[in-house]
Amino acid sequence: xxxxxxxxxxxxxxxxxxxxxxxxxxxxxxxxxxxxxxxxxxxxxxxxxxxxxxxxxxxxxxxxxxxxxxxxxxxxxxxxxxxxxxxxxxxxxxxxxxxxxxxxxxxxxxxxxxxxxxxxxxxxxxxxxxxx
Amino acid sequence: xxxxxxxxxxxxxxxxxxxxxxxxxxxxxxxxxxxxxxxxxxxxxxxxxxxxxxxxxxxxxxxxxxxxxxxxxxxxxxxxxxxxxxxxxxxxxxxxxxxxxxxxxxxxxxxxxxxxxxxxxxxxxxxxxxxx
DNA sequence: TTATAAATGTTATATTATTACATACTGTTA
DNA sequence: TAACAGTATGTAATAATATAACATTTATAA
Ligand SMILES: [Zn+2]
Ligand SMILES: [Zn+2]
Ligand SMILES: [Zn+2]
Ligand SMILES: [Zn+2]
Numbered sequence: 581x582x583x584x585x586x587x588x589x590x591x592x593x594x595x596x597x598x599x600x601x602x603x604x605x606x607x608x609x610x611x612x613x614x615x616x617x618x619x620x621x622x623x624x625x626x627x628x629x630x631x632x633x634x635x636x637x638x639x640x641x642x643x644x645x646x647x648x649x650x651x652x653x654x655x656x657x658x659x660x661x662x663x664x665x666x667x668x669x670x671x672x673x674x675x676x677x678x679x680x681x682x683x684x685x686x687x688x689x690x691x692x693x694x695x696x697x698x699x700x701x702x703x704x705x706x707x708x709x710x711x712x
Numbered sequence: 713x714x715x716x717x718x719x720x721x722x723x724x725x726x727x728x729x730x731x732x733x734x735x736x737x738x739x740x741x742x743x744x745x746x747x748x749x750x751x752x753x754x755x756x757x758x759x760x761x762x763x764x765x766x767x768x769x770x771x772x773x774x775x776x777x778x779x780x781x782x783x784x785x786x787x788x789x790x791x792x793x794x795x796x797x798x799x800x801x802x803x804x805x806x807x808x809x810x811x812x813x814x815x816x817x818x819x820x821x822x823x824x825x826x827x828x829x830x831x832x833x834x835x836x837x838x839x840x841x842x843x844x
Numbered sequence: 845t846t847a848t849a850a851a852t853g854t855t856a857t858a859t860t861a862t863t864a865c866a867t868a869c870t871g872t873t874a
Numbered sequence: 875t876a877a878c879a880g881t882a883t884g885t886a887a888t889a890a891t892a893t894a895a896c897a898t899t900t901a902t903a904a
Contacts, residue, residue: 588869588882607860621885626861631882642774643831645860645891664825675821683815687834689807693796694842695834699775702819703829710826720851720901739891753854758892763851777860777891 585635593617594628595637595649604646604672633658641665641672643701652676659697660685666706675702717767725749726760727781730770736778736804765790773797773804775833784808791829792817798838807834 587595593614598605605613611625619625629647632638636658638647643665651674662675662684684698719727725746730737737745743757751757761779764770768790770779775797783806794807794816816830 590883622861623863623885624883627882642833664821664823664827666825667829673823677821680819680821684832684834687812689796689809689812691796691805691839693798693834693836693838695796695836697799697835698832699835700816700830700832701774702816702825702827703831704825704827706825707823718901722852754892755854755894756852759851 585637587632587637588628590619590624591628591631593619594625595632598632598638598647599649601649603670604641604644604648606644606646610647639663639674641701642699643703644670644672646672648672648674650674661698662700662702664702664704664706666709667703668705668709668712671706675700717769719764719769720760722751722756723760723763725751726757727764727769730764730779731781733781735802736773736776736780738776738778742779771795771806773833774831775835776802776804778804780804780806782806793830794832794834796834796836796838798841799835800837800841800844803838807832 594610597610597613607622607625607629610629611619611622614625629638629640633640633647636650638649639658639661640647641663648663660681662677662680663672664675665672680700684700685695687698688694726742729742729745739754739757739761742761743751743754746757761770761772765772765779768782770781771790771793772779773795780795792813794809794812795804796807797804812832816832817827819830820826
């Protein structure tokens with residue numbers, strides 16, 4: 581069960597925006613969109629983003645410097661994330677596949693290093709874009 | 713077999729620097745280090761980096777905005793990359809594990825999307841840091 | 845040689861993210 | 875309630891990362 585987090589005012593404004601958006605959002609696009617709600621500075625956005633990432637409500641798509649709402653309420657709070665990214669339309673979706681997450685969470689290599697976290701990004705063409 | 717690429721002057725300067733370096737290097741740190749060799753502008757660095765990434769001689773560590781020389785001469789030219797990152801000392805190494813790469817290269821989910829590329833970053837504490 | 849692609853040089857600018865410092869709010873416990 | 879700790883906010887300035895635009899040069903190959 582996931583801990584219930586009471587979002588603060590700014591966190592809520594920013595989470596709601598990202599959650600409503602179709603795809604990943606970039607920080608300065610978020611900033612632009614929340615200025616009418618009184619959030620004026622980049623730092624206000626980045627602070628809320630940091631917190632939202634930390635508690636697993638959103639994830640950062642590292643290869644795109646963009647943020648997406650978690651589409652998988654049962655995922656291990658930002659510790660194990662996998663995404664599918666269309667290189668044509670930039671559509672992103674979170675992959676929720678228990679076999680994959682089990683495989684990766686248990687993965688260990690010859691170095692003997694134990695991993696507590698991973699992020700995986702797959703790239704390709706989505707169905708729509710492939711059929712064009 | 714990997715195609716032999718003849719690196720241009722700037723590409724060679726920058727590749728050699730990254731290859732010699734212990735860990736991943738950031739673009740502006742590269743710039744600083746090659747200024748004595750006549751490379752003066754960020755764009756010169758980024759162009760070389762783009763090319764080197766494209767041909768698989770280096771990889772970008774997305775979560776760190778940094779670049780590392782490919783440690784795996786037989787890897788599928790930047791199409792399938794996996795890294796282990798220590799969150800304490802920031803040591804990064806490229807994971808070369810045929811089972812893992814086979815598993816991920818063949819992975820497909822319910823969306824029916826076929827992936828041509830992936831990047832995986834594992835995080836944890838390396839042996840040294842864990843024993844501290 | 846002529847054409848084409850690839851690489852370079854240079855200036856300016858766009859985009860992404862953090863530092864530093866002051867203030868306010870929220871929940872806990874003495 | 876008062877004192878405290880932890881979290882969140884506001885604001886300005888700046889750092890760090892990356893690209894646009896344009897002119898020129900070098901390499902490759904038909
Ligand atoms: Zn998630
Ligand atoms: Zn698409
Ligand atoms: Zn490699
Ligand atoms: Zn370490």
